[in-house]
Amino acid sequence: xxxxxxxxxxxxxxxxxxxxxxxxxxxxxxxxxxxxxxxxxxxxxxxxxxxxxxxxxxxxxxxxxxxxxxxxxxxxxxxxxxxxxxxxxxxxxxxxxxxxxxxxxxxxxxxxxxxxxxxxxxxxxxxxxxxxxxxxxxxxxxxxxxxxxxxxxxxxxxxxxxxxxxxxxxxxxxxxxxxxxxxxxxxxxxxxxxxxxxxxxxxxxxxxxxxxxxxxxxxxxxxxxxxxxxxxxxxxxxxxxxxxxxxxxxxxxxxxxxxxxxxxxxxxxxxxxxxxxxxxxxxxxxxxxxxxxxxxxxxxxxxxxxxxxxxxxxxxxxxxxxxxxxxxxxxxxxxxxxxxxxxxxxxxxxxxxxxxxxxxxxxxxxxxxxxxxxxxxxxxxxxxxxxxxxxxxxxxxxxxxxxxxxxxxxxxxxxxxxxxxxxxxxxxxxxxxxxxxxxxxxxxxxxxxxxxxxxxxxxxxxxxxxxxxxxxxxxxxxxxxxxxxxxxxxxxxxxxxxxxxxxxxxxx
Numbered sequence: 385x386x387x388x389x390x391x392x393x394x395x396x397x398x399x400x401x402x403x404x405x406x407x408x409x410x411x412x413x414x415x416x417x418x419x420x421x422x423x424x425x426x427x428x429x430x431x432x433x434x435x436x437x438x439x440x441x442x443x444x445x446x447x448x449x450x451x452x453x454x455x456x457x458x459x460x461x462x463x464x465x466x467x468x469x470x471x472x473x474x475x476x477x478x479x480x481x482x483x484x485x486x487x488x489x490x491x492x493x494x495x496x497x498x499x500x501x502x503x504x505x506x507x508x509x510x511x512x513x514x515x516x517x518x519x520x521x522x523x524x525x526x527x528x529x530x531x532x533x534x535x536x537x538x539x540x541x542x543x544x545x546x547x548x549x550x551x552x553x554x555x556x557x558x559x560x561x562x563x564x565x566x567x568x569x570x571x572x573x574x575x576x577x578x579x580x581x582x583x584x585x586x587x588x589x590x591x592x593x594x595x596x597x598x599x600x601x602x603x604x605x606x607x608x609x610x611x612x613x614x615x616x617x618x619x620x621x622x623x624x625x626x627x628x629x630x631x632x633x634x635x636x637x638x639x640x641x642x643x644x645x646x647x648x649x650x651x652x653x654x655x656x657x658x659x660x661x662x663x664x665x666x667x668x669x670x671x672x673x674x675x676x677x678x679x680x681x682x683x684x685x686x687x688x689x690x691x692x693x694x695x696x697x698x699x700x701x702x703x704x705x706x707x708x709x710x711x712x713x714x715x716x717x718x719x720x721x722x723x724x725x726x727x728x729x730x731x732x733x734x735x736x737x738x739x740x741x742x743x744x745x746x747x748x749x750x751x752x753x754x755x756x757x758x759x760x761x762x763x764x765x766x767x768x769x770x771x772x773x774x775x776x777x778x779x780x781x782x783x784x785x786x787x788x789x790x791x792x793x794x795x796x797x798x799x800x801x802x803x804x805x806x807x808x809x810x811x812x813x814x815x816x817x818x819x820x821x822x823x824x825x826x827x828x829x830x831x832x833x834x835x836x837x838x839x840x841x842x843x844x845x846x847x848x849x850x851x852x853x854x855x856x857x858x859x860x861x862x863x864x865x866x867x868x869x870x871x872x873x874x875x876x877x878x879x880x881x882x883x884x885x886x887x888x889x890x891x892x
Contacts, residue, residue, distance in 0.1 A: 406492070406521055406522075406698075406738060406739060406749065406752060406753060410737065410765055411737075411765045411768040412731075412735055412736060412737065412765070412768040412769055412771070412772045413768060415731075415734065415735040415736075415737055416731040416735040416772075418735075419731050419732045419734055419735045420730060420731060422732070424563070425561045425732050426729075426730060426732070428560065428561050428562065428563050429553075429560060429561060429728075429729055429730075429732055430729060432557065432560045433560075433722070433723040433724075433728075433729050436556075436557075436668070436669055436723045437723045437724060438669075439668070439669025439670075440665060440666060440669040440720060440723070440782075442669065443665045443669055443670065443671055444665050444666075446671075447661075447665075453658060453661055453662055453784075454662070454783075454784055454785065454786050455786070456658045457658050457659060457662050457716075457784055457785040457786075458714065458785045458786040458787075460650065460651070460655050460658060460659075461713075461714035461785050462714070463651065464647070464649060464650065464651065465647075465704060465710055465713060465714070468646065468647070468649070468704065471616040471649050471651060472616070472646055472649060472695060474616040474617070475614055475615075475616040475619060475649050475695075476695075477619075478615075478616060478617065478618055478619030479619040479621075479681060479691075479693050480619075481619065481681070482619050482680050482681025482682070483681040483682040483691065484619065484681045484682060484691040484692070484693055485690075485691065485692045485693070486692075486693045486695065487692060487693070487694045487695065488694075488695050488697075489643075489694050489695065489696045489697065489698070490697050490698075491697065491698050491699075492521070492522035492523060492698055495522045495524070495643060495694055495696050495698070496522055496523070496524055496527040496528075498692075498694055499524060499528070499608065499641055499643065499694065500527065500528065500531050500533070502606075502639070502641055502692050503528070503533055503606050503639075503641075504531075504533075506605055506606055506638070506639050506690075507605075508533070508604070508605045508606045508639075509532065509533055509534065510533065510534045510535075510536070510600070510603070510604055510605075510606075511528065511533060511534070511535050511536070511604060511606045511607060511608050511641075512535075512536050512538050512597075512600055512601060512604040512606075512607050512608075512632075512633050512637065513525070513535055513536065513537050513538060513542075513607070513608045513609070513633070514538065514539070514607065514608070514609035514610065514623060514625070514629065514630040514633045514634065515537070515538075515539035515541075515542050515558075515610070515625065515630070516608070516609060516610025516643060517555065517610060517717055517739060517740070518610045518611075518643045518644060518645050518696055519608060519610060519643050520552065520739040521645075521696075521698065521739050521740075521752075522643070522696070522698065524608065524643070525537075525546070535608065536597070536600050536604075538597050538600070538601070538629035538630075538632070538633060539558075539625070539627065539629055539630075540559075540590065540593050540627060540629075541557050541558045541559040541560075542558050542559075543593055543596075543597070544558075544559040544562060544567055544570060545558045545559050547570050547571070547574040547575055548562075548570045548574065550562075551733075551734060552733065552739065553732050553733030553734050553741060554719060554722060554733050554741065554742075555717055555718075555719040555722060555740065555741065555742070555744075556667050556668065556717075556718070556719040556722075557719075560733075561732055561733070561734075564584040564585075564586060564589065565584050567584070567589055568582055568583065568584040568589060571589065571592055571593070575592070575593075575596055577595065577596055578592055578596070579592060597629065601629075601632045601633070601636055602636070604633075604636070604637050605637055605638050605639060606637055606638075606639045606640075606641065607633035607634065607636070607637040607639070607640050607641070607688070608633075608640075608641045608642075608643065609623055609630065609633060609634060609640065609641070609642045609643075610623070610642065610643060610644065611623060611642050611643075611644035611648050611693075612624050612648065612659075612663065612716070612717070613648055613649075613650055613656065613659055613716075614644060614648055614649050614650065614693075615649075615650050615651075615652065615653050615655070615656065616649050616650065616651055616652075617651065617652045617653055618653050618680055619680050619681055620653060620678050620679070620680045621642055621644070621678065621679055621680075621693065622656065622660075622676065622677065622678045623676075623677045624660070624663060624664065624673040624675065624676050624677075625673065625674075625675050625677075626668060626670075626673060626674050626675065627674075627675070628674070628675055630675060630677060631675050631677050634677050634679065634687070634688070635677075635687050635688070637688060638688060638689050638690060639688060639689075639690040639691075639692070640679075640687075640688035640690070640691050640692070641692045641694065642691070642692070642693050642694065643694045643696055644693060644694065644695060644696060645696050645698075645700060646695050646696060646697055646700050646701075647700055647713040647714075647715075659716060660672070660673075660676065662716065662718070662784040662785070663716055663718055663784070665784070666716075666718035666719075666720040666782070666783075666784040667717075667718040667719055667720065679691070698752060699751065699752035699753065699754065700713060700752070702751065702752075702754060703748075703751040703752065706751065706795075708791065708792055708795040709747065709751050709792055709795060709796060711747075711787045711788060711789075711792050712744065712747045712748040712751055712787065712792060714785045714787050715744050715748065715785070715787060716784065716785060718784055719742070720779075720782040720783060720784060721742055721743040721744050721778075721779035721782055721783055721787075721789060722741065722742035722743065722744075723782070724778040724779060724781070724782045725742055725743050725773075725778065725779055726774060726776065726778070727772055727773055727774060728741065728742040728743070731772075735772075736749070736769060736772065737765055737766070737769075738766070738769070742779075743773060743779040743789045743793075744779075744787070744789065745769065746769040746770055746772050746773060746789075746793060746796075747769075747770065747789060747792040747793060747796055749766050749769055750764075750766045750767065750769055750770060750796055750799075750800070751796070753766050755767045755796075755799070755800060756796065756799025756800050756802075767800040768800075769796075770793045770794075770796035770797045770800055771797060771800075773789075773790070773793050775790050775793060775794070776790075777790050801813070830871075830873060833871040833872070833873065834871060834874075836867055836868075836871070837867070837868060837869055837870050837871045837874070839867050840866070840867030840868050840869040840870075841869040843866075843867060845866045845867070845868075845869065846866060847863045847864055847865060847866050848863065848864040849863050849864075851864060
C-alpha cells in the first residue's frame with residue numbers, strides 16, 4: 385500500500401551533488417547571483433526557450449478543443465490523486481500478471497539498492513539509460529558508479545551533460561545552456577572515439593554521438609528507463625521521446641528496469657488519448673512524439689525477457705497529504721512552465737539547485753524534501769525556491785494539466801515562513817508584524833500614510849538606489865520607489881472639496 389511507504393531518506397552523496405541526489409548548492413538567491421553573470425548561458429536560454437515557446441503556441445492553436453483537453457487532463461490527474469493507493473495496487477497486479485516484477489521503494493536509498501541488486505543478478509557491469517528525471521532524482525548514475533557499474537546516458541542532451549560532468553538545467557533539454565561550439569569541445573575532450581576533425585555542425589555532432597552510442601546499445605544486457613505514463617488497467621508502461629535512443633534501450637537488452645514515480649499512473653488505457661496529445665504539444669511543440677514506446681510485461685522471444693518496475697515514493701506520499709501542494713504531482717514533465725517563466729529564462733536551471741528547475745521545481749522539490757512540514761529544516765536552501773517567482777501566472781496559463789502553480793507557490797511560501805504554523809523569527813517576520821500593526825487600525829494607518837507623504841515631500845519624489853541597513857536588504861536588488869507627496873485620503877478629500885465648490889457656484 386502506498387500509505388505504508390516511508391519518507392525520503394538520504395541516498396549516497398554523489399560527487400556532483402554535495403548535499404543529496406534531489407538537490408545541491410546554495411540558496412536560490414545566492415545561486416542566481418552567479419548564473420545571472422553568465423551572459424553566454426542567458427543568451428542560449430533566451431533563444432532556446434523562445435523557439436520552443438513559439439512552436440508550442442503554433443501547434444496548440446491548431447486544436448479547437450485544446451482547453452477541453454487541458455480540462456480532461458486535469459480531471460484525470462485529480463482522480464488519480466484521489467485514489468492513488470488502489471490504482472497502484474491494480475498496476476502491480478496487472479504488471480505481475482503479464483510477467484513483470486514490481487518493487488516498492490520508500491526512498492532514494494532503497495530504489496538505488498533495488499536497481500543495483502537487479503543489475504548484479506544479471507552479471508552486467510554496464511547499463512544503458514533512457515532519459516529519466518526519477519533516476520536523476522535518486523542519484524542512480526552516481527550510485528551505480530560507486531558500485532562499479534557504468535551507466536551511459538543515451539539521450540543526446542543527457543550524454544552532453546554526463547560527458548561534461550555538468551548538471552542538467554532543463555527538464556526537457558538538459559543541455560539547453562550549451563551552444564554547439566561548447567558541445568563540440570565537450571565531445572572532443574571527453575568522448576574518446578570522437579572524430580579528430582569534428583565540427584560544430586549539428587548533423588555532424590549528432591552523427592558522432594550516434595557512432596559513440598551504437599556499440600553500447602549492441603552490447604548492453606541491461607537498460608534503465610523512467611516512465612512517462614503507466615496504465616493500471618493493463619499494466620502498460622509508456623515512454624515518449626524524439627531520438628530513437630529510447631526505443632533501442634527498450635527493445636535490445638535482455639533486462640529492462642523502469643524507475644517510476646508513483647504519481648505517473650493512469651486509470652485506463654483510454655486515458656492515454658488525452659496525454660499523448662497534451663504532452664508533445666506542450667513539450668517539444670510537436671503534434672506527436674516521433675517515438676512512443678509502450679510495453680506490457682514481457683513477451684517470449686520479443687524484446688526484454690525480464691522486466692522490473694520500481695515504484696518510487698521518495699516524498700510523494702507526503703506531498704499527496706497536502707491538499708494544495710499535491711497539485712505538483714499532476715505534473716507530466718513537459719517543461720512548458722519553464723519556457724514561459726521570466727525568472728527561469730534569466731537565471732537558468734542551475735540556480736534552482738535541484739533536478740527539477742523552474743516553476744514546477746519551485747513547488748515540487750520543497751515538498752519532496754519536506755520543507756515546511758513538521759520536522760523539516762526551515763533553513764534548508766530549498767525553502768527559498770517558492771520565492772523564485774514573480775507570480776505572473778504565465779506558468780498556469782501554459783500548463784497542459786492546469787496546475788495552479790502561483791497558488792501553490794504562495795501556499796509553500798506560507799509553510800516556509802511559518803514552519804509548524806508559527807512565523808520564524810527574522811527581519812521579514814518583524815517587518816510583517818509592524819505592517820500588520822499599522823494596517824489593522826484606521827487611525828494608525830492614516831498617520832502612517834501622512835508620515836510617508838511627509839517623507840515624500842522632503843525627498844522631492846526622488847528614487848534611491850542605495851539605502852543603509854536594513855533598507856539595503858531592499859535596494860540590493862531594486863530601487864526604492866518615489867514616495868508620493870500626498871496620501872490618497874488627502875487627495876480624495878481635496879477632490880471632494882473642489883467638487884463641492886463647483887456645485888455651490890452652479891446654484892448661485
